Amino acid sequence: MSAAREMLCDTARAVFAEAAEAGMAPVEAAGFDLLLVPEADGGFGGDWGDANAVLRIAGVAVPDLPVAERILSGLGDAPKTLHAAATVGLMAGAMGQALALSIEHVNTRQQFGRPLGKFQAVQQSLAVLACEVAAVDAAAAAMAARLDAAGLDAEAADFEIAAAKLRANRAVGIVTAVAHQVHGAIGFTREYDLHRVTIPLMRWRGLHGNDAYWAERLGRQVAGFGGRGLWETLTARAE
Incomplete structure (x- = not known):
């Protein structure tokens, strides 16, 4: 940074x-x-x-x-696509917070004489959660790089915006479910901070286009590229 x-x-x-x-x-x-x-x-x-x-x-x-x-x-x-791109940034931050709160909780909450984080099933769930958060972070970073390279031209970065918003949308269900599962009942209380990020995440999932909207938008672009064209486009934009 x-x-x-x-x-x-x-x-x-x-x-x-x-x-x-x-x-x-x-x-x-x-x-x-x-x-x-x-x-x-x-x-x-x-x-x-x-x-x-x-x-x-x-x-x-x-x-x-x-x-x-x-x-x-x-x-x-x-344009609407830039508003969608901005929403991805909000979602990435909220998902990262859900992960941080979950890690803190399982490392301090004791069950059967040891922290929840010592149980393999909990560790596996957190690994899934961490993978989703990392994937959204990567999609948001790729989208930001493309927008900057295109001078904030949303049309030129439409592929990356569609991919990032769709990936963030699809992560919401897993992130919110796992975060609340590892927290148990406390995660649903008004006094605890988890709901402050999971409720907005569910709202942002449908904001500026839901899963179906961005899947169709991305799919049309991929189909237009063709197999060889998609690979050439991806490698060219990654340079």
Whole structure:
């Protein structure tokens, strides 16, 4: 992570901590609508990697506030696909938090005289959860790289956006189920933090296109590439 992005993330954490109590006012005052605006136009001059990093933090700290909409407002009438891309960042952050909470819980909760995390069945469930989180992280990173390479041209990055949103959508069911399974009853209580990320995850799954929408959109592109064309496209974009 660059020094500038690390400073941006530190700022985001501080702003969102205040926003968790005060609402959107601190976010608006912090100028996140200028994050993706070029420096020549008076903005921060950030890229999608920066936006993705901020959105991941928002997905944990303030999942119910319209941070994504605020960031994209600086671009004017942003296309639906960019809103979907922003939602992937929120989802990646929330899934990472669900994993972190699950690991912490199984390492502290005792059952039959030892931590839950010592039981092989629990370890296997957490491994599945961790794989889903890692897959969404990778999809979000690939999408960010493509958007940055395309100058935030959503149409040029449509393949990566569709793949990332579909992968994140499909991970929601597994992530929320496993996280709540390893937590047991406490995971469903209002006093515990797990529901603060799992409920938004289920909402974000259908936001800006559900599984079927993105599967069809991605499938049409893959079919259009053809077998050889798909491989050539993927390798070219990975360079």
